[in-house]
Amino acid sequence: MKIISLNKGLRALWYPIIFGLYLCCPPAQANNRLRQNQSQWQQNQISGTITDGTNPLPGVTIAVKGQQKMVVSDFDGKFTITVSSTDILIFTYLGFKTIAVPVEGRTVINIKMLEDATALQEVRVNAGYYSVKESERTGSIAKITSKDIEKQPVSNVLAVMQGRMAGVAIVQDSGSPGGNFQIKIRGINSLRADGNDPLYIIDGVPFSSETIGFSQTSGTTPSLTNPLNSINPSEIESLEVLKDADATAIYGSRGANGVVLITTKKGKAGKTTFSANASTAVGKVTRMLDLMNTEQYLAMRRKAFTNDGYTEYPSYAYDVNGTWDSNRYTDWQKVLIGGTAEISNFQASVSGGNSSTQYLLSGNYRKEGTVIPGNFEYGKGSVHFSMNHASDDQKFKLLFSAGYDAQKNNQPGVDLTATSRLLAPNAPALYTQNGELNWENSTWTNPLADLKSEFLSRINSLNANAVLSYNFLPELQFKTNFGFTDLTNNESRTRPSTMYDPSYGVGSQYSSLNTNATSRQSWIAEPQLNWYKTMGKSKLEALVGSTFQSQRTDRLFQFGANFSSNNLIHNLASASIRTVSRSDETIYKYQAFFARVNYNWDSRYIINITGRRDGSSRFGPGRQFANFGAVGAAWLFTNEPLLNDNTVLSFGKLRASYGITGNDQIGDYQFLDTYISSGNMYQGTIGLQPSRLYNPAFGWETNKKLEIALETxxxxxxIFLTAAWYRNRSSDQLVGIPLPATTGFNSLTANLGATVQNTGLEFTLRTVNFQDADFSWTTNLNVSANRNKLVAFPGLESSTYANRYVIGESINIFRLYHFTGMNPQTGVYEFADANGDGQITYADDRNVVVDLTPKYFGGFQNQLTYKKLQLDFLFQFVKQKNFSYRPGVPGDFINQLSSVSDSWQQPGDQSPNQRYTTGTNGEVVNAYYQYSDSDAAIVDASYIRLKNISLTYDLPLQLAKEVRCKLSFQAQNLLTFTSFNNGDPELAYSSYLPPLKVYSAGIQITF
Incomplete structure (x- = not known):
């Protein structure tokens, strides 16, 4: 209305202007000047599209310089605004350079915005219960966004973080579909293997990462029921990892090992937009072992029999006694794990809304094949919905999001990786001429028989969240977060009689089935109050809130055998033998009160104080509650007046934090007397037997964290550089204290006075190497080094842990023999006699301590953009040591590395490998296993891996401007540079399937 009134007033001034022109100028000149003035004030509609050179930018603010008029670009980056030809448009967008563009009579203005490294300091990062500007955070928070996530053809949320975050070490357990990943944030804090997992939060709702699998159903394929597989990476908007005490203390005991915050995608205002993305991929094993061929293998076996004094080959030596074809050669790695896994992925979404309400609905389906023979696959489908709503006065806001995921994983019950490495290269054919499994007259176990043992898992997961907030005053907001999760897992492992040699006369009654039915439900409610006040140069923020959480887990493990038919093997009622291996119900309740106060003076001096009082049902009476807290401070020294005119140092911040967090990752009811069913019947009644002793002194682990960091x-x-030093000390370790056998129990879970310390350095470097309208190049580098140490362990020398840990050394150590060389006369390995008693013993002579903690690790990422073409690639690197691959005694009935061909042959030989034996020479066999437990078995397992590469191109569609089409090529684990010759260095000394090398091609259409 103001603009209209102004235009009317201006038009009223035309009459005296026209009269003056008529008097002073000829009519023709007056008419020309009049037309010029009219064109300056005439209102024209301007339209255009705003991009970053590749993708459209929604939410860009377009304002008219010197006026109140303003519009915002829609989801497609399009805008429309009415201005005069002399106006100047100002384009602003967080993280990008502000652009001023004169209209100059144009009706179409398309803009390409450039990233502004300085503006990135104004981006707000999620700190859980609050958000904070990147430039003003006092804690250590690492972040990646959907821009990095969508460039990786992976299905697990942990896989997207590998090599991209300082201080976050992630290792893949297996290359099998649905396989698990291990994550360690700033080292290992707990002596318990299951006490080092971080806390996962999805849109404010805790997501339990506790295993839901069962060893009897998963078989030798590890962790195929990892709950984190339920999180679809394509639905994630950002990932933040909270590391230090300042960032994690507000989560109390749950944040002891770090916090992973997962924020899902939300709808954006604008017209309804539909997007579809389809891709197909293939996967192959990254690295195979260099094994002996038939000639090398038979030479080894024959020499072994000679060394052991055999004059003729025994009847069971089928590989060398003529039973098997000595001219036959099979590369079993190629046959059993050398296939091609086919992967397909499809995703579609629809989003839109207005300034008050926005929505997003998306669905995804992914199917992964395997590299092993057979029709095995992993399928996952998910749907995600989110809605944001705000009242017209912006006082009331509602955010709702929900995700449902269904997985089906059908894999062999046995990982064939170990078999592919051990089988003799001249072993028989897999099938007979009739196409049946070949048992070669019962001279071997056909490896394909293991594929008849199947693992089947069905997982359904629901995660829902609602956040309601109301601003009573501009400075005062009340907010409540409600969340609910529901996860069910039904898995089984079958062993039909058809997997056994028919000559054994095994009938279907020898079939067996293991089942696991696990369900887990949890809810959480978190009311909180936020207050904000600005007083001159001072800004004060305060937050108080509480948490109420409950989780219930039900488990039922059953076993059945002697089925009437293999066709009924999945029907437990058809088994003549049925037992319940385990049945339990656990309830975990958690309650907490938390607070935060943040004071900021003149954007120079910032102090952040957080505190939390936790209560957990996992501890006994009188010990259920504990207090945790932290203080963080930051000095933005580049905001000091002394540096105002500085042109080199554009940003500088020194920050520090100290605090105490706890840890209650010990499982439920560990402090109570508990009983389990004995399974034995007495006088018609099945009795109970004690399984755990009561411990009233059961308390919290505590983790004290200190950090100092410099950001410049x-x-x-x-050029932006961050350097951080930290020290974490975890004490009151909750471990099993061994008990005498006379008590009837192996151990008592209690607080041990042991202290574990982690110290480390983290460096991140971001550089904008080149940037103009058509071409840009940015680089990101992160390097982390962690040192782990056992600081204290009272009574270690007299405990059962004496042979496991050493005070002053890492808890990730191995105590080993010292290898002194091979006796050239006997051809047998020799070792140092540490205690000088004339014999080599396991307890007394392993005095060499080797730490297998990586010395450093990190990632090197580059992003290059040229017009509509974008290239990203990431190198991951790890400096580490590990055990070399040792399959068994060389000369026995198993294959070996080809390098083992160079072995001792006769007295006086100097070779790296001792004499062969078939396993009957006890001295040689014993020396082999001592060698495997010696410092000679430790090798360099460092590597540099081209972890990810992504190439995308936006097609310039001239005929359909409302449609965007993007083509992409992606690759994962593309190249590995390493001196480690024992397979894949990431899974060094592992018998599980290595990670896969994946090539993916896709297309995305948006309209």
Whole structure:
């Protein structure tokens, strides 16, 4: 209305202007000047599209310089605004350079915005219960966004973080579909293997990462029921990892090992937009072992029999006694794990809304094949919905999101990786001429028989969240977070009689079935109050809230055998033998009160104080509650007046934090007397037997964290460097204290006075190497080094842990023999006699301590953009040591590395490998296993891996401007550079399937 009134007033001034022109100028000149003035004030509609050179930018603010008029670009980056030809448009967008563009009579203005490294400091990062500007955070928070996530053809949320975050070490357990990943944030804090997992939060709702699998159903295929597989990476908007005490203390005991915050995608205002993305991929094993061929293998076996004094080959030596074809050669790695896994992925979404309500609905389906023979596959489908609503006065806001995921994983019950490495290269054919499994007259176990043992898992997961907030005053907000999760897992492992040699006369009654039915439900409610006040140069924020959480887990493990038919093997009622291996119900309740106060003076001095009082049902009476807290401070020294005119140092911040967090990752009811069913019947009644002793002194683990960090930006933040030092000390370790056998129990879970310390350095470097309208190049580097140490362990020398840990050394150590060389006369390995008693013993002579903690690790990422073409690639690197591959005694009935061909042959030989034996020479066999437990078995397992590469191109569609089409090529684990010759260095000394090398091609259409 103001603009209209102004235009009317201006038109009223035309009459005296026209009269003056008529008097002073000829009519023709007056008419020309009049037309010029009219064109300056005439209102024209301007339209255009705003992009970053590749993708459209929604939410860009377009304002008219010197006026109140403003519009925002829609989901497609399009805008429309009415201005005069002399106006100047100002384009602003967080993280990008502000652009001023004169209209100059144009009706179409298309804009390409450039990233502004300096503006990135104004981006807000999620800290859980609150958000904070990147430039003003006092804690250590690492972040990646959907821009990095969508470039990786992976299905597990942990896989997207590998090599991209300082201080976050992630290792893949297996290359099998649905396989697990291990994550360690700033080292290992707990002596318990299951006490080092971080806390996962999805849209404010805790997501339990506790295993839901069962060893009897998963078989030798590890962790195929990892709950984190339920999180679809394509639905994630951002991932933040909270690391230090300042960032994690507000989560109390749950944040002891770090916090992973997962924020899902939300709808954006604008017209309804539909997007579909389809891709197909193939996967192959990254690295195979260099094994002996038939000639090398038979030479080894024959020499072994000679060394052991055999004059003729025994009847069971089928590989060398003529039973098997000595001219036959099979590369069993190629046959059993050398196939091609086919992967397909499809995703579609629809989103839109207005300034008050926005929505997003998306669905995804992914199917993965395997590299092993057979029709095995992993399928996952998910649907995600989110809605944001705000009242017209912006006082009331509602955010709702929900995700449902269904997985089906059908895999062999046995990982064939170990078999592919051990089988003799001249072993028989897999099938007979009739196409049946070949048992070669019962001279071997056909490896394909293991594929008849199947693992089947069905997982359904629901995660829902609602956040309601109301602003009573501009400075005062009340907010409540409600969440609910529901996860069910039904898995089984079958062993039909058809997997056994028919000559054994095994009938279907020898078939067996293991089942696991696990369900887990949890709810959480978190009311909180937020207050904000600005007083001159001071800004004060305060937050108080509480948490109420409950989780219930039900498990039922059953076993059945002697089925009437293999066709009924999945029907437990058809088994003549049925037992319940385990049945339990656990309830975990958690309650907490938390608070935060943040004071900021003149954007120079910031202090952040957080505190939490936790209560957990996992501890006994009188010990259920504990207090945790932290203080963080930051000094933005580049905001000091002394540096106002500085042109080199564009940003500088020194920050520090100290605090205490706890840990209650010990499982439920560990402090109570518990009983289990004995399974034995007495006088018609099945009795109970005690399984755990009561311990009233059962308390919290505590983790004290200290950090000091420096953040600096140079040349308008085109070079940005962060360096951080930290020290974490975890004490009151909850471990099993061994008990005498006379008590009837192996151990008592209690607080041990042991202290574990982690210290480390983290470096991140971001550089804008080149940037103009058509071409840009940015680089990100992160390097982390962690040192783990056992600081204290009272009574270690007299405990059962004496042979496991050493005070002053890492808890990730191995105590080994010292290898002194091979006796050239006997051809047998020799070792140092540490205690000088004339014999080599396991307890007394392993005095060499080797730490297998990586010395450093990190990632090196580059992003290059040229017009509509974008290339991203990431190198992951790890400096580490590990055990070399040792399959068994060389000369026995198993294959070996080809390097083992160089072995001792006769007295006086100097070779790296001792004499062969078939296993009957006890001295040689014993020396082999001592060698496997010696410092000679430790090798360099460092590697540099081209972890990810992504190439995308936006097709310039001239005929359909409302449609965007993007083509992409992606690759994962593409190249590996390493001196480690024992397979894949990431899974060094592992018998599980290595990670896969994946090539993916896709297309995305948006309209």
């Amino acid at each position: 930006g140079f040349l308008k933040d085109r």
